[in-house]
Amino acid sequence: MEWAAKLRTLVLRVAQLMILGGAEEIGANACYLELDGTGILIDAGLHPRLRTVEAFPDLEALEGRPVDLLVVTHAHTDHLGGVPFVMRRFPHVRTLMTRATRDLSHIMLHNGGKILRSEVTGHVPREALEYYTPEQIELVRESFTATDYTEVSTVRGYTGRSDVQLSLHYSGHILGSAGVVIEHQGRRYLHTGDVQFVDQQVMKGALLPRTHADVVITEATNCASDPVDYVSETKKLAAFINSVTAANGSVLIPSFALGKTQEILTLLYRLMRKGTIPYLPIYSGGMGVAINKVYDHYCYAEPVRQPGFEISDIPQNSLPFRHLSKGDYFKEPSIVVASSGMLSKGTTSYRLALEWFRQPSFGIAFIGYQDPTTPGYSVLHSEHQKPFDLAGRTVQRSCRIERLRFSAHTNREPLVKFITDVRPSTVVITHGEPEACDALALSVLDRMPGTRIIIPRKGVAYELSTNLTEQLVTSA
Numbered sequence: 001m002e003w004a005a006k007l008r009t010l011v012l013r014v015a016q017l018m019i020l021g022g023a024e025e026i027g028a029n030a031c032y033l034e035l036d037g038t039g040i041l042i043d044a045g046l047h048p049r050l051r052t053v054e055a056f057p058d059l060e061a062l063e064g065r066p067v068d069l070l071v072v073t074h075a076h077t078d079h080l081g082g083v084p085f086v087m088r089r090f091p092h093v094r095t096l097m098t099r100a101t102r103d104l105s106h107i108m109l110h111n112g113g114k115i116l117r118s119e120v121t122g123h124v125p126r127e128a129l130e131y132y133t134p135e136q137i138e139l140v141r142e143s144f145t146a147t148d149y150t151e152v153s154t155v156r157g158y159t160g161r162s163d164v165q166l167s168l169h170y171s172g173h174i175l176g177s178a179g180v181v182i183e184h185q186g187r188r189y190l191h192t193g194d195v196q197f198v199d200q201q202v203m204k205g206a207l208l209p210r211t212h213a214d215v216v217i218t219e220a221t222n223c224a225s226d227p228v229d230y231v232s233e234t235k236k237l238a239a240f241i242n243s244v245t246a247a248n249g250s251v252l253i254p255s256f257a258l259g260k261t262q263e264i265l266t267l268l269y270r271l272m273r274k275g276t277i278p279y280l281p282i283y284s285g286g287m288g289v290a291i292n293k294v295y296d297h298y299c300y301a302e303p304v305r306q307p308g309f310e311i312s313d314i315p316q317n318s319l320p321f322r323h324l325s326k327g328d329y330f331k332e333p334s335i336v337v338a339s340s341g342m343l344s345k346g347t348t349s350y351r352l353a354l355e356w357f358r359q360p361s362f363g364i365a366f367i368g369y370q371d372p373t374t375p376g377y378s379v380l381h382s383e384h385q386k387p388f389d390l391a392g393r394t395v396q397r398s399c400r401i402e403r404l405r406f407s408a409h410t411n412r413e414p415l416v417k418f419i420t421d422v423r424p425s426t427v428v429i430t431h432g433e434p435e436a437c438d439a440l441a442l443s444v445l446d447r448m449p450g451t452r453i454i455i456p457r458k459g460v461a462y463e464l465s466t467n468l469t470e471q472l473v474t475s476a
Contacts, residue, residue, distance in 0.1 A: 014035065014036045014185070014465060015033070015034070015035055015036075015184070015187070015463070015464035015465055016033070016034045016461050016462065016463055016464060017031070017032065017033055017034075017215075017217070017428060017454075017456070017461070017462045017464055018031075018032040018061055018062075018456075018459060018460065018461050018462070019031055019032075019428075019430055019456040019457070019458055019459075019460075020032055020041075020057040020058045020059065020061055020062070020458065020459065021045055021047070021056075021057045021058060021082075021458065022043075022045065022078075022430050022431045023430060023455075023456050023457055023458040024430075024432070024433065024434045024437055024455065024457075025432075025433065026048070026078060026221065026431055026432070026433075027045065027047045027048070027050070027078065028044075028045045028046055028047040028050075028054075028055060028056055028057050028078065028081075028082055029043045029045035029057075029078050029079050029430070029431055030042070030043050030044050030045060030057035030058075030082065030086075031043060031191060031217060031430065032061075032062065032065075032067075033182065033189065033464075034065060034066065035160075035162075035164050035182070035184045035185075036160060036161045036162045036164075036184065036185065037066060037157060037159040037160040037161045037162075038066065038068050038069075038155060038156055038157035038159075038160035038162075038164050039062075039065055039066035039067040039068050039069070039157055040068065040069045040070075040071065040155070040164070040166070040182065041057075041067055041069070041070045041071070041086065041093070042071045042073065042180055042191050042193075042217075043071070043072060043073055043079040043080075043193075044057050044070060044072070044079075044080070044081075044082035044083045044085065044086040045057065045076075045077065045078040045079045045080065045081055045082050046077050046078065046080075046081025046082045046085075046112055046116070047078070048077065048078055048371070049371065049373055049374075051116075051119045051120045051121055051124070052120075052121055052123040052124060053123055053124055053125075053128070055082075055116075055120075055124075056082050056085045056128070057082050057085070057086065058458060058459050059085075059086065059089050060459075061458075061459040066157045066158060066159050066160070067086075067090045067093055068093065068094065068155060068156075068157030068158065068160070069093065069094050069095075069096060069155050069157070069166070070083065070086060070087075070090075070093050070094070070095045070096070071095075071096050071097065071166070071168070071180055072095065072096070072097040072101055072105075073097075073101075073168075073171070073177060073178050073179070073180065073191070073193030073194065074101055074171070074173055074174055074176055074177035074178065074193060074194060075100075075101045075104035075105055075107075075108045075174070075175075075176060075258060076108070076174065076194070076258060076259070077108055077111075077112050079193075079194070080101075080105060080108055080109065080112075081108070081109070081112040083095065083105075083109070083140065084109065084113070084131035084132050084136065084137060084140050085128060085131065085132075087131060087140050087143070088127075088128070088130060088131045094143075094145060094155075095143055095144050095145060096144075096145050096146075096147055096153065096166075096168075097144060097145075097146060097147070097168075097176070097178075098146060098147065098148075098149065098168055098176040098177075098178050099146040099147075099148070099176070099298075099301075100175045100176030100294065100298050100301075100302060101146075101176035101177075101178070102141075102144050102146040102176075103176075103294050103297070103298075104175065104176060104258065104291065104294050105141060105144065106141060107258075107287055107290050107291055107294070108258065109137045109140070109141065110134060110137055111287055112132075113132035113133065113134065113137055116129060116132050117129065117132060117133075147168060149167075149168055149169055149170050149178065149207075150167055150168075150169060151167060151168070152165050152166070152167045153165070153166050153167070154166075162184065162185060163184075164182060164183070164184045165182070165183040165184070166180065166181070166182050166183075167180075167181050168180060168181075169181060169206075169207060169208050169209060170204075170206060170207040170208075170302075170303050171192060171193045171194065171195040171196070171206045171207075171208060172195060172196040172197060172198075172199075172200075172203055172204060172205045172206035172207070172303075173193065173194040173195060173196050173203075173206075173259070173408050173409070174194075174203065174258060174259035174408060175202075175203065175259070175262075175294065175295050175298060175302055176298075176302070177193060177194060177195075178193055179191055179192045179193045179195060179206070179208045180193065181209060181213070187214045187215070188211075188212065188213040188214055188215075189213065189214065189215045189216075189217070189464075190208070190209075190213040190215070190216050190217070190422065190424075191216075191217040191218075192208065192216070192217065192218045192219055192415075192418075193219070194219055194221070194408070194409060194431070195208065195218075195219060195409070195410050195415070196407075196408050196409060196410050197410045197414040197415070197418065198230070198410070198414065199305055200263050200305075200408065201263045201264075201266040201267045201270070201305070202262050202263055202266050202295065202304055202305060202309075202311075203263075203302070203303065203304060203305070203408075204303040204304060204305055206410075207303060208418065210418065210421040210422060211422070212422060212423050212424075213422045213423075213424050214424060214425055214426065215424055215425070215426045215427075215428065215464055216419055216422055216424040216426070216427050216428070217427075217428040217430065218415065218419065218427065218428070218429060218430070218440070219409065219430060219431035219432060220415075220429050220430070220431060220432030220436040220437045220439075220440045221407075221409040221431055221432050221436065222407055222409045222410065222411055222412065222436070223411075223412040223415065223432055223436040223437070223439045223440040223443075224412075224432070224433065224435040224436035224438075224439045225405075225411075225412075225436075227411040227412070227413065228405045228406075228407050228411055230406065233404050233405055233406060234267065234271070236402065236404055237267075237271075237365060237367070237402075237404050238271055238276045238277050240363060240365055240400075240402040240404075241271075241277045241280075241335065241363075241365075242277055242278075243363075244333075244361070244362065244363035244400065245277075245278065245280060245333035247361040248333060248361055249333060249359065249361035249362040249363060249399075250329040250330070250332075250333055250334045250335065250336060250359075250362055250363075251334075251335050251336070251362070251363050251364070251365055252336045252338065252349065252352055252353065252356050252362070252363070252364045252365070253335065253336065253337045253338070253364075253365050253367060254338060254339070254340065254341050254342065254343050254349035254353070254364070254366060254367075254376060255288075255337050255338065255339060255341050255349075255367060255368075256339060256340065256341040256368065257286060257287045257288040257291055257339040257340075258288075258291050259408055260341055260367065260368060260406070260408070261284065261288040261291070261292075261337055261339065262288075262291065262292060262295050262311050263406065263408070264337055264367060264406065265282065265284065265292075265311055265314050265316070265337060266309075266311065266314070267406075268282060268314075268335060268337075269282075269314045278333075280333055280334055280335050281315075281317055281328070281329070281332065281334040281335070282314065282315065282316050282317065282334070282335050282336075282337065283316070283317045283318070283319050283327065283329055283334060283335070283336040283337070283338075284316050284317075284318075284319065284336075284337045284338070285318050285319035285321065285338070285348065286319070286321075286338070286339055286348055287339075288337075288339060289318075292311040292312055293312065295310075295311050296310040296311055296312050319336070319338065319348060321348065324348065324351050324352055324355065325355050330355075330359075336352060338352055341367075341368050341376070342370055342371060342374035342375065342376035342377070343374065343375040343376040343379060344374065344375065344376075345375060345391040350375055350391075353375075353379060354390075354395070356397075356399045357395060357396065357397035357398060357399055358398060358399075359398065359399050360398040360399065361399075362399040362400070363399055363400040363401065363402060364379065364399060364400070364401045364402070365401075365402045365404060366379075366380055366401065366402070366403050366404065367404045367405070367406045368405070368406065368407065369407070375390050375391045378390050378391075379397065379401065380401060380403060382396075382397060382401075384397065384398070384400075385397070385398055412439060412440060412443060413443075415440065416440070416443045416444060416447060419444055419447075419448070420444075420447050420448060423448075424451065425451065425452060426451070426452040426453075426454065426464060427441075427444055427451055427452070427453050427454070428454045428455075428456060428462075429441055429453065429454070429455050429456075430456065434455075437455045438455070441453045441455060
């Protein structure tokens with residue numbers, strides 16, 4: 001029976017999964033698959049809030065396991081920012097992504113490195129940050145391999161016993177975003193990445209293949225929320241802008257530099273051209289300007305709503321970073337689009353918000369999720385002209401605020417529809433708060449009773465072997 005036990009160990013490790021970050025949270029997203037001796041890591045993110053060792057993927061869980069390929073689904077920091085950390089530990093790893101993600105990585109990794117070098121605590125070993133200097137980041141990027149959507153790559157690791165086929169498919173989230181399809185020994189694994197099935201202002205909805213997959217690994221970001229009605233939200237935004245500017249005020253829109261800024265600038269421009277809102281000066285700046293240029297470079301190559309449309313064609317004024325309190329937006333009604341989207345302390349949007357608080361005729365429009373630990377959340381839940389805590393200082397606001405939802409993540413119903421079309425036997429749910437993961441799990445089970453649902457815990461290995469394998473071992 002000793003050989004049978006060895007066979008059980010060998011066969012059950014043909015397909016295993018571990019989540020190294022992003023388990024029941026939106027954090028340092030990283031998903032590990034071991035397929036017959038080949039190790040594939042999908043994403044290596046940096047936690048958006050933490051600045052300790054917990055900000056990075058849990059690489060200690062990979063002790064003794066192969067890591068042969070790192071696939072980056074898109075360039076947001078919570079999926080890309082941990083790549084230098086991973087490559088310091090596994091310098092031999094091959095790194096694969098789309099061409100647009102590779103180009104955006106230059107901007108995003110340098111920004112993330114700058115933040116890490118200034119914000120990390122003493123709990124992070126100095127050597128963990130060795131690959132986050134500007135010079136090392138560029139050396140890391142030289143090893144990146146870019147691929148076209150749907151192009152099939154064959155992978156077999158140093159200890160791999162069989163080939164693995166892998167391809168990237170457009171996921172509709174931001175420029176360059178992709179889901180991952182892996183085929184191995186007659187089984188198909190599909191990782192959605194961050195996915196949006198409906199068209200946005202710039203990007204078209206996802207083009208993930210709706211063919212059968214045995215295992216689906218999916219995000220659940222918006223699955224606990226009511227569906228986003230983009231038409232209604234657009235009307236609310238237009239009404240807020242019209243009301244504020246009619247009172248001779250200006251509107252501040254805190255926005256993430258990658259993805260959200262390009263979408264909101266395009267929406268504002270279209271509303272102006274339709275006459276829904278008046279033509280107003282738009283102010284923007286920071287790394288969003290550099291990201292706009294990458295979007296423009298791919299305006300024909302990526303699945304965009306209007307091929308050839310360039311973000312740079314939208315009339316924009318530069319933000320006076322050294323003199324934010326003296327900008328012309330204080331002299332005439334204007335719209336200011338500034339990062340960060342959650343008013344992180346010290347950012348342009350944070351500094352402008354402090355000035356906006358003093359202006360009764362001004363308004364701040366929050367267009368996305370606000371984490372409870374962020375200044376944006378504090379402002380959103382503050383009372384008019386009542387003191388509240390903002391990142392450690394007591395302030396009060398006279399300006400108006402409006403809450404809107406323009407999400408680049410899919411609602412629950414389109415995601416469940418996709419899963420039922422793909423008909424997996426196993427669904428792994430990540431990248432969502434516990435209530436979001438639970439809500440998606442219940443919806444899938446309601447449509448597909450008997451489906452194996454895994455809401456993984458960080459660092460725990462889960463077997464993805466088939467019943468046939470189990471029968472083979474049992475009969476032995």
